[in-house]
Amino acid sequence: MEDFLFSLNTVLPLLLLMTAGFICRRIGLLNEMLVTGVNQLVFRVFLPFNLCTSVMNTPYDIVMPWDAFLYVTIGLLAEFALLFLLAPKLEKDRTKVGVMIQGMGRANYAFFGIPLVAMLFPGQDTSLASLLVVTAVPIYNIMSVIALSVYGEGKIRPGVIVLKILKNPLIISSAIGYLFWSLHFQPPAFLKTTMSDLSKVATPLALFTLGGAIKFASARNHIRQLLIIIPWRLVLAPLAAILVGALLGIRGVPMACAFIAFGAPTAVSSYPMAQQMGGDGELAAEIVAVSSTLCIATTFLFVFMMKSMALI
Numbered sequence: 001m002e003d004f005l006f007s008l009n010t011v012l013p014l015l016l017l018m019t020a021g022f023i024c025r026r027i028g029l030l031n032e033m034l035v036t037g038v039n040q041l042v043f044r045v046f047l048p049f050n051l052c053t054s055v056m057n058t059p060y061d062i063v064m065p066w067d068a069f070l071y072v073t074i075g076l077l078a079e080f081a082l083l084f085l086l087a088p089k090l091e092k093d094r095t096k097v098g099v100m101i102q103g104m105g106r107a108n109y110a111f112f113g114i115p116l117v118a119m120l121f122p123g124q125d126t127s128l129a130s131l132l133v134v135t136a137v138p139i140y141n142i143m144s145v146i147a148l149s150v151y152g153e154g155k156i157r158p159g160v161i162v163l164k165i166l167k168n169p170l171i172i173s174s175a176i177g178y179l180f181w182s183l184h185f186q187p188p189a190f191l192k193t194t195m196s197d198l199s200k201v202a203t204p205l206a207l208f209t210l211g212g213a214i215k216f217a218s219a220r221n222h223i224r225q226l227l228i229i230i231p232w233r234l235v236l237a238p239l240a241a242i243l244v245g246a247l248l249g250i251r252g253v254p255m256a257c258a259f260i261a262f263g264a265p266t267a268v269s270s271y272p273m274a275q276q277m278g279g280d281g282e283l284a285a286e287i288v289a290v291s292s293t294l295c296i297a298t299t300f301l302f303v304f305m306m307k308s309m310a311l312i
Contacts, residue, residue, distance in 0.1 A: 007304035010119050014112075015296045017204055021211025030212045038209045039268065042202060047110055048173030050202035051130040053195050054114075055177030058127035060184065065128060068254035072261050073135050075241060079262070080105050080143040088151075090228055098151035099270075099279040100225060102144040103287035104232045108267040109136050110170055111210055112295070113260030115203040120256050120303070120312060129257050133174045136261050138165045144270065148277040213268050214289045222283050226290055229266075233291050234298040238263025242302065246311055255311045259302060265291035 024030045083101045091097050107113065110133060117129040141164060165171060186192065241262035245255055266287045274284035306312045 004304060006307055007300050010116070010303055011296060011300040013119060014116065014207055014299070017207035018211030018214070018292070018296070021208040022214055023211075024208075025212040025215075035209055035212045038205065039213065042111070042206045042209060044169045046198060046202035046205060047114075048169045049195050050114070050199035051110075051133060051170060052173040052177035052180075053199040054127050054130040055174055056180050056186070057125075058131075058181055059125055060181075065254045067248070068128060068250060068257060069132065069135055071245060071248065071250060071254075072132060072258055073139070075244075075258070076105070076136065076139045076143075076261065079237060080139070080147075084147070087147075091225065093280070094151045095278065095280045096225060096283055098148040098277075099274050099284045099287070100229055101147035101151070102270050102274065102279075103229045103266050103284065103291075104237070105147075106140045106144050106267045106270050107136075107233075107261060107264035108210070108292070109133065109140070109261060109264055111206040111268065112264045112292075113257070115207060116260060116264075116299070117253065117256050118203060121253055124253070126253055128253050129260070130174055131178065132257050132261065133170050134178075137168060137170055140267065141165060141168070144273060145277070148274060148279050151279070210268060210292060214292050215285065222286055225283060226286065229287055230290055230294060233266055233287075234263060234295055238298070238302055242306060242311065246309070251311055253312075255306065259306065263295075263298065263302060265295040268292075 021030065025035065080101070083105050087097050087100045087104075091100055114126075114129045114133075117126045145164075180186075187195065238259050241258050242255070245258045250258060268288055271281065271284045271288050273279075274281050303312070
């Protein structure tokens, strides 16, 4: 019963915040332009401050779990390699293949995952979740760009990919936080308080706007594709990550981070990227909507399972 209540108390705030955003969108308090603008603020201002502050507050005597870094990195690369092999066999429409690879492999790690890890371990050091951005986000972006380029109208441009990675605010802020932490630099009190206040906005606002961004277009037209993509994204990939991680002895925050890296809903940014690179934008939007909605149930079940098995 205790594990059930823990799981419920962890997931319900996510559901309520996303529901609030969805309702505000439905009644007209949010529109497409406002949601896009707020998402940009979260991505470029609040989340970077959140990541930087989190990394800077990492205890100096922490033993960095490099095995978790290695596990997530190798796991994500292996998953995308498998998807590049399977997706073309499961779908003949080339404009959908790249979108399917992106939809199954690219998680909404920053917007959904980091807040969830913080809720799972209140008052504990969860800086690993922020540090993993440096590993996970580039892999998501590079593999998605390659998939959409190979199976869309875009062209693979290594220079452009590298530039996008270097200009990513989440990666820049994590790197700055790590630099300051490694130098034992602490900003003045007034600056530290400001950074802390800005970082606190990230979690609720990210989940709120995620709910506001959810929209179901014509999911009936892509039932077959969704029945492949959603179970992979929300059930098969995270289940495999948890089981293999458990066998390797990964526990606690590293296990929660691994679960999020493989089990979070599909990244919201995958929709505009698919549109811009010649993929099926309608399918991409539906993947985001369906995975963001159903992830509440799957997250609850996996959190309950991991808690019951003493993995977190």
